[in-house]
Amino acid sequence: MEPSNTRDPRYYHRVVDCQWACPAHTDVPQYIRLIAEGRYTDAYMLNRVSNVFPGILGRTCDRPCEPACRRTRVDGKPVAICRLKRVTADLRESVRHRLPEIPAEKNGKRIALIGGGPASLTVANDLMPLGYECVLYEALDKLGGLMLTNIPAFRLPVRVLQEEIGFITDMGVDVRLNTRVNSLKALVEGEDGFDAVFVGVGAPRGKNLELPGRYDSDRIHIGIEWLESISFQHIDSVGERVLVIGVGNTAMDCCRAAKRLGGQDVKVMARRGRRDFKASEWELEDAEDEKVEVLEYHSPKEFVVEEGVLKGMKFDIVEWYEDDKGKQRARPVEEVFIPCDDVVLAIGQDNAFPWIERDMGIEFNDWDMPVVDRGTMQCSLPGVFFGGDAAWGPENIIWAVEHGHQAAISIHNHCQGIPLAERPAFGMNLISQKMGIHEWSYSNEYNPASRTPMRYVDLEERLRSIGTEAELGFSVEETAREVQRCLNCDIQTDFAANLCIECDACIDVCPLQCLTITENGDESDLRQRLTAPAENLAQLLFVSEDLPQTHRVMVKDEDLCVHCGLCAERCPTAAWDMKKSDLLIPYAGHEKWPTIATV
Amino acid sequence: MTYITKPVARHPKMRHNALGLTPRDYEGTMSTLCAGCGHDSVTAALIQALFELDVEPYRVAKLSGIGCSSKTPAYFVKEAHGFNSVHGRMPSIAAGSNAANRDLVYIGISGDGDSLSIGLGQLSHAIRRNINMLYVLENNGVYGLTKGQFSASADVGSVSKRGEINRQGPIDPVSLALALGASFVARSFSGDKKQLVPILKAGIAHTGFAFVDVISPCVTFNDHKGSTKSYAHTRTHAYEVVETDFVPLRREITADYGHGDVRAVTMHDGSVVRLRKVAEDYDAANRGAALEHIADVRKRGEVPTGLLYLEETGQDMHGFENTIEKPLVDLRYEDLCPGREALDELQKEWW
Numbered sequence: 001m002e003p004s005n006t007r008d009p010r011y012y013h014r015v016v017d018c019q020w021a022c023p024a025h026t027d028v029p030q031y032i033r034l035i036a037e038g039r040y041t042d043a044y045m046l047n048r049v050s051n052v053f054p055g056i057l058g059r060t061c062d063r064p065c066e067p068a069c070r071r072t073r074v075d076g077k078p079v080a081i082c083r084l085k086r087v088t089a090d091l092r093e094s095v096r097h098r099l100p101e102i103p104a105e106k107n108g109k110r111i112a113l114i115g116g117g118p119a120s121l122t123v124a125n126d127l128m129p130l131g132y133e134c135v136l137y138e139a140l141d142k143l144g145g146l147m148l149t150n151i152p153a154f155r156l157p158v159r160v161l162q163e164e165i166g167f168i169t170d171m172g173v174d175v176r177l178n179t180r181v182n183s184l185k186a187l188v189e190g191e192d193g194f195d196a197v198f199v200g201v202g203a204p205r206g207k208n209l210e211l212p213g214r215y216d217s218d219r220i221h222i223g224i225e226w227l228e229s230i231s232f233q234h235i236d237s238v239g240e241r242v243l244v245i246g247v248g249n250t251a252m253d254c255c256r257a258a259k260r261l262g263g264q265d266v267k268v269m270a271r272r273g274r275r276d277f278k279a280s281e282w283e284l285e286d287a288e289d290e291k292v293e294v295l296e297y298h299s300p301k302e303f304v305v306e307e308g309v310l311k312g313m314k315f316d317i318v319e320w321y322e323d324d325k326g327k328q329r330a331r332p333v334e335e336v337f338i339p340c341d342d343v344v345l346a347i348g349q350d351n352a353f354p355w356i357e358r359d360m361g362i363e364f365n366d367w368d369m370p371v372v373d374r375g376t377m378q379c380s381l382p383g384v385f386f387g388g389d390a391a392w393g394p395e396n397i398i399w400a401v402e403h404g405h406q407a408a409i410s411i412h413n414h415c416q417g418i419p420l421a422e423r424p425a426f427g428m429n430l431i432s433q434k435m436g437i438h439e440w441s442y443s444n445e446y447n448p449a450s451r452t453p454m455r456y457v458d459l460e461e462r463l464r465s466i467g468t469e470a471e472l473g474f475s476v477e478e479t480a481r482e483v484q485r486c487l488n489c490d491i492q493t494d495f496a497a498n499l500c501i502e503c504d505a506c507i508d509v510c511p512l513q514c515l516t517i518t519e520n521g522d523e524s525d526l527r528q529r530l531t532a533p534a535e536n537l538a539q540l541l542f543v544s545e546d547l548p549q550t551h552r553v554m555v556k557d558e559d560l561c562v563h564c565g566l567c568a569e570r571c572p573t574a575a576w577d578m579k580k581s582d583l584l585i586p587y588a589g590h591e592k593w594p595t596i597a598t599v
Numbered sequence: 600m601t602y603i604t605k606p607v608a609r610h611p612k613m614r615h616n617a618l619g620l621t622p623r624d625y626e627g628t629m630s631t632l633c634a635g636c637g638h639d640s641v642t643a644a645l646i647q648a649l650f651e652l653d654v655e656p657y658r659v660a661k662l663s664g665i666g667c668s669s670k671t672p673a674y675f676v677k678e679a680h681g682f683n684s685v686h687g688r689m690p691s692i693a694a695g696s697n698a699a700n701r702d703l704v705y706i707g708i709s710g711d712g713d714s715l716s717i718g719l720g721q722l723s724h725a726i727r728r729n730i731n732m733l734y735v736l737e738n739n740g741v742y743g744l745t746k747g748q749f750s751a752s753a754d755v756g757s758v759s760k761r762g763e764i765n766r767q768g769p770i771d772p773v774s775l776a777l778a779l780g781a782s783f784v785a786r787s788f789s790g791d792k793k794q795l796v797p798i799l800k801a802g803i804a805h806t807g808f809a810f811v812d813v814i815s816p817c818v819t820f821n822d823h824k825g826s827t828k829s830y831a832h833t834r835t836h837a838y839e840v841v842e843t844d845f846v847p848l849r850r851e852i853t854a855d856y857g858h859g860d861v862r863a864v865t866m867h868d869g870s871v872v873r874l875r876k877v878a879e880d881y882d883a884a885n886r887g888a889a890l891e892h893i894a895d896v897r898k899r900g901e902v903p904t905g906l907l908y909l910e911e912t913g914q915d916m917h918g919f920e921n922t923i924e925k926p927l928v929d930l931r932y933e934d935l936c937p938g939r940e941a942l943d944e945l946q947k948e949w950w
Binding site for chain 1: 605611642818831834
């Protein structure tokens with residue numbers, strides 16, 4: 001193998017699994033260390049730079065970081081990254097004075113943002129400090145998009161949502177509520193004279209289930225519309241027996257909302273088996289804790305409505321098999337009738353762009369979706385950008401935020417006459433953490449504590465009102481315990497081959513058998529020849545330059561390193577050092593980093 | 600020294616031996632030796648050897664004297680028995696404990712000061728008695744604990760860290776052991792576990808005194824240019840005379856040994872040590888020839904390594920003394936101490 005280039009910011013970025021998995025590259029280990037020091041406000045601000053909505057995401061994020069967390073591979077459960085993020089929002093002081101300054105003098109460029117969700121708000125967040133004028137159009141009378149309408153208040157209190165949206169709108173965004181954009185053409189060609197348009201309208205259309213009896217009752221609801229009506233308090237009750245069709249995260253919100261609106265017997269009906277459920281494991285757990293029943297292998301067949309009254313639904317109980325082509329297919333085994341008073345359909349969402357004229361130069365694909373460039377977020381009409389669920393269908397908030405960051409970079413380039421493809425580069429600082437012979441500037445002691453469970457409001461109390469936030473958040477003590485589980489993956493084991501005397505001290509002391517000195521070879525061969533075979537192909541092998549004495553190479557399997565620093569501590573020549581890699585993430589308006597600082 | 604404890608986290612696919620233990624179960628406390636000390640690598644090699652031989656930790660007795668080397672028993676098999684004796688007196692402790700309980704696996708760790716200066720007489724008699732033990736001499740050519748004075752194994756012309764040149768001839772531990780009649784004589788290098796681990800395993804399996812001289816560089820006082828016991832010097836001057844492979848009992852011999860001249864020695868416990876000549880005309884079964892060959896290699900300025908001499912037929916201390924099979928601790932009190940009448944009866948033999 002070629003020697004690893006650890007001076008490329010991507011190498012160490014990949015070692016920080018959580019940061020690599022986060023679409024917005026949130027600097028998780030650093031904010032966890034700040035929390036450990038009690039610097040909650042600093043930790044909040046560090047979060048805000050990348051993910052813009054720490055309070056909201058600390059409660060609702062899809063957490064791509066957690067399954068990626070190295071701790072999962074070491075002791076089975078990830079660090080409670082998401083809930084620690086919430087801690088920064090819960091325990092921080094005021095941050096108003098630390099928000100970016102907005103220039104009084106504008107740069108003369110006007111940007112239209114359509115849809116008041118996380119994607120558009122992120123664009124405004126990134127562009128307002130650069131002097132842009134942003135006009136935000138929202139069809140409803142409140143901002144937040146799906147964060148407001150689709151995430152029930154028992155998961156995300158309205159005050160948290162409003163405060164973090166306020167940080168952005170108070171930058172001087174021209175917010176136009178109750179203003180549905182009915183024609184993109186009119187907006188683009190209108191008198192307002194926008195230099196760029198960002199479409200962040202989400203995927204607002206809930207999928208329907210066309211089965212017999214569908215339109216014979218008004219007690220059959222589309223999930224996201226139903227949640228929106230609850231959010232706006234147009235609906236405040238539901239029948240005792242509720243069936244939720246579908247088993248994604250929206251279904252979880254629906255069934256839990258039903259429990260709070262008077263539903264006693266709430267069932268989630270899934271066509272597939274548990275391991276194929278789309279809902280996040282933890283959301284499913286929360287629903288089941290609230291005594292929601294989840295039934296597998298029930299395929300909806302018919303709504304049973306008698307004299308205009310919904311009586312229940314017929315289902316086929318199915319079994320799954322593989323057909324000749326290896327495709328999973330369902331075969332009905334038995335029909336059952338399940339009585340109910342309400343049905344909520346939560347089987348997915350579609351995009352809909354009836355308000356975008358098809359003759360204005362925006363290309364749509366076979367699925368009637370705009371063709372959007374993955375790197376620049378621009379569609380085929382220059383100056384029109386898409387992001388969030390509007391770009392490629394339903395994803396999640398953290399992806400919407402990242403789309404917003406990238407769109408802001410593109411819009412800035414577009415307005416300043418810089419080619420969109422010329423995107424600012426990532427940078428990296430790499431600084432030794434050595435303080436003394438055996439002292440490091442981080443806590444390298446491995447804490448074997450197990451993951452701290454979240455505490456909830458007592459079940460009865462929790463279900464009494466839809467506005468009662470279910471999770472209590474971590475206390476200071478729980479926080480102090482959980483932060484110690486973080487392995488500090490950004491404190492890198494950095495190796496200088498020219499200093500190595502091949503004494504084997506690092507190999508002997510490494511508790512996870514990550515290190516080997518051996519003859520070089522190609523990757524698949526090397527992976528088998530290490531102290532412990534490197535079977536996780538998703539994780540990098542570090543390969544050094546040739547070692548001075550025997551011309552072998554030092555190989556490190558990054559998979560299970562707990563960053564304890566013992567290799568560096570037992571190294572007599574400081575060939576190994578523990579260095580903090582600080583990923584420098586470019587945002588709109590950023591030009592270039594000072595030269596890479598390595599100490 | 601290192602303050603943090605070694606993380607308890609383990610590799611999920613860590614190997615288990617026949618006892619269900621992992622190599623981590625053969626570790627001791629965190630080393631307080633200098634970072635990069637060769638002794639820590641010897642410790643790691645011992646851990647690997649004991650793990651692979653499926654030795655129960657409670658069956659191990661670790662013995663040592665004084666010196667950097669003599670600290671190392673603390674760093675492996677924390678559940679074993681241990682005795683840290685007076686400087687140079689470890690062989691006496693080994694003889695006594697071995698006499699009392701022959702069921703334990705005795706591992707003595709010593710250094711060039713402990714064995715070749717203050718304890719030379721003790722070492723000689725341990726060899727003579729052929730005590731059944733593994734005796735590891737961690738050899739770095741200096742007194743590390745007192746800041747790097749030359750030891751009795753320092754080569755002529757070797758330069759100290761302060762620039763002083765050694766003029767006195769060294770005691771070569773391997774030649775000494777051969778001359779004294781040791782039944783198992785080997786030399787290896789802490790930086791070469793591929794060679795060291797099979798030698799240690801063979802030494803543990805050997806019935807009798809297994810003497811292993813390990814060049815174990817002192818990174819702090821003797822790893823510079825001009826040193827003949829540094830990592831770099833040992834790497835460029837080591838000359839492997841015999842390749843050793845240890846085939847434990849119950850395991851099929853599958854390795855391919857090519858065309859080399861292989862001598863298989865069946866050990867007392869049924870395991871097999873295979874010695875493959877690297878140097879032509881070397882015979883690890885002929886003490887006189889081995890001594891001569893080693894002297895030649897040394898004259899060229901090279902360091903002969905490998906399992907240099909092995910004789911598995913001799914008797915150990917228990918054989919000479921015709922002692923009881925059972926450890927004394929397992930005897931009934933009446934048998935161990937038969938009383939005044941039995942003593943009188945015994946003494947009548949010499950009246």
